Amino acid sequence: MNDIVVFKKRTNILTVSLGSDVSGDTFASEIREKALNDSPLVATWTVAFATDGTDGELVLTLDDSELSAVTVKTGYMDIKRVSGGEPFAVFAPIKVLIKDTVTA
Numbered sequence: 475m476n477d478i479v480v481f482k483k484r485t486n487i488l489t490v491s492l493g494s495d496v497s498g499d500t501f502a503s504e505i506r507e508k509a510l511n512d513s514p515l516v517a518t519w520t521v522a523f524a525t526d527g528t529d530g531e532l533v534l535t536l537d538d539s540e541l542s543a544v545t546v547k548t549g550y551m552d553i554k555r556v557s558g559g560e561p562f563a564v565f566a567p568i569k570v571l572i573k574d575t576v577t578a
Contacts, residue, residue, distance in 0.1 A: 477569045478551065480505075480517075482544065484575055486536040489524065490553065492564065497527030499557040501564075503534055509550040509567035516549045516572070517541055547572055 480486040503519040517540040524531035532553075548571055553564035 475565065475568050477571050479571045479573055480536055480541065481573050481575050482541045483538055483578075485538050488519070488534040488536075490532040490534065490564070492530035492532065494530045495528045496530050496532075496555070496557075497523070499527070499555050501532060501553055501555055503551055503553045505536075505549040505551045505570050507546055507549055509552075513550075516544055516546060516570075519551070521553070541572065544572060 478488065501521040503521055505516040505519070506513040507516060517536055519534040519536050522533050522535070524533050534553075548569060550567040551570050552567045555562045555564050
């Protein structure tokens, strides 16, 4: 999987297709400085279903305010899926590149 690029001073939206009905599941996603769950938190994605979850489509949103004070240039993210009370990984940690913007 390729690196994810997020931009400071912008709302970032990422779509993820899981390919199966996940309507009964809950999801969480964070960006951390290292690929460890006890590493310093950089930002937290808001995770929602694109429709009702039966199509497996998720939308991750990172509000521009989440990155306003961030000084690191890279981090790592994954998605945690909770189904039937059990936590599952959706994919292995992915490197996130945190970029500045040009247009004010």
